[in-house]
Amino acid sequence: MTSVAIQNATPPLVKGARATQSTIFLKITMAVSGLIFVGFVLAHMYGNLKAFAGHDDFNHYAEHLRTIGEPILPHAGFLWIARAVLILALVVHVYAAATLWKRAKRARTVRYQVKKHTGAIFASRLMRWGGVTILLFLVWHLLNFTVGKVNVKGGATNDPYNLLVDTFDTWWLTIIYLVAMAMLGAHLHHGIWSATQTLGLTGSERSRKLAKNTAFTLAVIIAGGFSIVPIFVLFGVISK
Amino acid sequence: MRLTLKIWRQSDAAAAGAMHTYEVDDVSEDMSFLEMLDVLNEQLNAKGEEPIAFDSDCREGICGMCGLMINGEAHGPVTTTTCQLHMRTFSDGETITIEPWRSDAFPVLKDLVVDRGSFDRIIQQGGFISVNTGSAPEAHSVQVPKEAADRAFDVATCIGCGACVAACPNGSASLFMGAKITHLGELPQGQAERDIRVVNMVAQHDHEGFGGCTNIGECAAACPKEIPLDVISQLNRDLRTALRHGH
Numbered sequence: 001m002t003s004v005a006i007q008n009a010t011p012p013l014v015k016g017a018r019a020t021q022s023t024i025f026l027k028i029t030m031a032v033s034g035l036i037f038v039g040f041v042l043a044h045m046y047g048n049l050k051a052f053a054g055h056d057d058f059n060h061y062a063e064h065l066r067t068i069g070e071p072i073l074p075h076a077g078f079l080w081i082a083r084a085v086l087i088l089a090l091v092v093h094v095y096a097a098a099t100l101w102k103r104a105k106r107a108r109t110v111r112y113q114v115k116k117h118t119g120a121i122f123a124s125r126l127m128r129w130g131g132v133t134i135l136l137f138l139v140w141h142l143l144n145f146t147v148g149k150v151n152v153k154g155g156a157t158n159d160p161y162n163l164l165v166d167t168f169d170t171w172w173l174t175i176i177y178l179v180a181m182a183m184l185g186a187h188l189h190h191g192i193w194s195a196t197q198t199l200g201l202t203g204s205e206r207s208r209k210l211a212k213n214t215a216f217t218l219a220v221i222i223a224g225g226f227s228i229v230p231i232f233v234l235f236g237v238i239s240k
Numbered sequence: 241m242r243l244t245l246k247i248w249r250q251s252d253a254a255a256a257g258a259m260h261t262y263e264v265d266d267v268s269e270d271m272s273f274l275e276m277l278d279v280l281n282e283q284l285n286a287k288g289e290e291p292i293a294f295d296s297d298c299r300e301g302i303c304g305m306c307g308l309m310i311n312g313e314a315h316g317p318v319t320t321t322t323c324q325l326h327m328r329t330f331s332d333g334e335t336i337t338i339e340p341w342r343s344d345a346f347p348v349l350k351d352l353v354v355d356r357g358s359f360d361r362i363i364q365q366g367g368f369i370s371v372n373t374g375s376a377p378e379a380h381s382v383q384v385p386k387e388a389a390d391r392a393f394d395v396a397t398c399i400g401c402g403a404c405v406a407a408c409p410n411g412s413a414s415l416f417m418g419a420k421i422t423h424l425g426e427l428p429q430g431q432a433e434r435d436i437r438v439v440n441m442v443a444q445h446d447h448e449g450f451g452g453c454t455n456i457g458e459c460a461a462a463c464p465k466e467i468p469l470d471v472i473s474q475l476n477r478d479l480r481t482a483l484r485h486g487h
Contacts, residue, residue: 107411119461200477
């Protein structure tokens with residue numbers, strides 16, 4: 001290189017490196033916590049489809065979630081274990097994302113004047129702000145259905161099926177929900193593939209294509225499955 | 241051909257840089273991109289202006305010295321090195337934006353020249369195998385399956401140009417590391433130091449200030465040697481194995 005390089009002090013070589021202190025370890029925690037969420041949203045989406053079975057079946061399903069594992073587990077015991085795992089996964093996922101985001105910003109402090117994104121799918125560019133959007137939606141969603149139980153129509157809040165119908169009969173609540181599901185779909189489209197790659201499962205062209213196709217299929221199934229319930233409520237197919 | 245060039249000028253590592261606009265005439269479409277810059281520099285010399293500094297060496301696509309961000313793509317729109325990119329790729333009257341690799345681990349030294357010493361230090365941390373010198377052993381005594389030999393050779397074509405880092409939205413050097421990890425990991429000679437290699441190389445990578453990989457894939461699209469994303473999976477897998485082995 002040129003003579004200027006010699007003037008720069010050479011950063012020392014790292015000694016005593018540990019795998020747990022690497023960015024890749026951070027990514028592995030992100031992948032594992034993300035896969036826990038994938039399992040959760042799949043089960044959640046399946047449960048929501050019970051709305052098509054009507055008032056009694058849906059509410060019976062909701063009540064059953066509280067009796068899983070009885071009498072070995074106490075009432076709602078399984079639910080609380082699941083919640084604890086999900087909260088832990090959320091803390092890990094957000095912490096890893098924030099750390100890597102900050103790192104990426106520091107890795108390129110002078111930006112390009114012109115930058116194309118050849119080779120990137122659109123969803124991959126939405127991961128960070130999309131993740132923030134999903135987090136905000138999650139807060140709203142829990143206030144709406146779990147913690148606060150807000151019924152904008154002023155109806156009953158202790159009846160899961162009626163709360164669902166009242167909520168999605170309101171057009172703007174359905175819009176918020178659908179936008180969030182689009183974000184979730186994009187997040188899963190890139191995220192599921194990214195998790196398999198981070199876990200080192202895609203070491204060939206064939207496995208890479210399989211992982212990418214699986215990610216896309218699961219994203220469509222999950223985001224689509226969630227979306228049809230509010231859409232069918234809004235158009236009166238699912239009603240009280 | 242007549243072209244308008246918007247080029248990053250920066251007098252030294254400490255100075256603030258800016259984009260400057262130049263007009264260059266009489267460009268043949270058979271010229272390489274670097275020859276086009278040579279023409280511009282001759283014009284600048286004739287006018288008594290400071291020529292534009294850029295890196296180049298072999299000019300035949302095998303040394304990894306050249307590398308420019310051309311219209312937002314590392315090495316321009318064709319899958320090759322900047323020196324092998326020909327002006328016929330562009331059209332008469334076009335405006336071309338030329339920037340240096342942007343990465344805080346590749347500081348700009350002057351104009352379009354960056355210091356890629358961080359790559360050398362990553363290699364110093366494990367991009368090698370340790371063997372005693374002396375007479376070469378009988379080649380047939382260590383057999384390598386054809387598939388492994390082919391894959392090792394394919395990824396060993398990495399020339400360390402830095403296009404992967406330049407293209408990566410996170411400024412990560414994972415494709416570069418993955419290529420070396422896969423190259424040595426496929427061969428019997430690379431096994432003894434396999435765990436410590438990945439841990440040390442990744443630690444140096446992080447220490448140099450490169451970003452983390454988010455598997456977007458712009459690196460593989462920019463790579464002039466078409467190193468596939470699979471090598472990053474291999475890198476991650478090797479780190480996970482090292483983790484399990486207590487490193």
